Amino acid sequence: MNEKRRRLTAPDILYIAMMILPLLAGLVLKILTKPPSEGITITGAQIYLRVPMPIQDLLITESQINSWLVMIAIWGLCLFLTHGLKTRDIGVRQHIAEWIVEKTDALVADSMGSYFMGFAPFIAAILALSGFSSLLSLLGLYPPTSDINVVGGWAILVFALITYYKFKCGPIQYLKSFAEPVAFLTPLNVISEVATPLSMAFRHYGNVLSGSVISVLVATALQGLSRLLLGWLPGALGEFPLLQIGIPAVLSIYFDVFSGLLQAYIFAMLTMMYVSGGFPMEEYFKRKENKTCKSLGGK
């Protein structure tokens, strides 16, 4: 074997630290600020800081902090995967990076068409941010995606994109698109337009939140059951969490890993479908062709 084991260089270590340190910081922050509570409770995001503002106080909550930590960690991951790219004799790192880029490009080309290829980085960013945010609950941290404010922000961003692409043929065409296929369906079309970001936000946040609520309920039930089974034993043996070993992990695989990643995929897919579906492609290209014909004719 002439394969040499590559040693970690200084940038490698720096980027790996950039990936891991934010998560550790989140854990430390969580442990330091954990309010004393009895038993298992279901709470929303914890408020760390309250900045006074004229209309309403600005709250810096756990979900904001955690999503920034996830963003820094993803940045570190991207830098780690893509630094020192080579054209030949590429390593595992570059293979992974290329695989990610190729897969996202294929996904976007598949479901949006070649006109929207510029969307690939955005879709990859949504996938990574949403997926890693949901996976944060594996570490025991509060997943930002189970806060409606975070997911609602993403949904509003997607709504702005949809509206921008619907406006591509001018405001008249945009208003006309509401009266299709029949004029008296206009109110329903307006409602469905508003319902798009609402349902996207509710879907993502509801799935993640319901998972964590069910996990807490099951953990409490198992605690009660194991007390019932072993409570008659003396001392510390009676408090032994017999049923809490292993069983919550199975639920966690479904609710934290599978459901979280599936919701990331679905959010990205819906973004692509709505944006490419809202864009009046034929009309736009017809106008563009007419414009170029006119300008050529004028010359």
Added chain:
Amino acid sequence: MLEIAIGIILGCCALGAGCAMIAGIGPGIGEGNAVAKACEAIGRQPESKGAVTSTMLMGCAIAETTGLYALVIAILLIFVAPNLLVNILLNAIG
């Protein structure tokens, strides 16, 4: 008297949350149908497994929406509404 009023508020919030989750029946049936049809399709054409699975997951996620609306209502009724309503009651009494 006040205790009874607060008790009624709490109890009705819990009842409302329970009633709201009846909506879970719909997505259950719908997703079951979707998965059954997907299994049939895969059984007929095993080579289209990937495409059928991803389309099915997509459809399941969209069918789930009504159930999630109910879930959001139930969560609001359990965690948000009692505080709000009790505050309104206390303000009204003064």
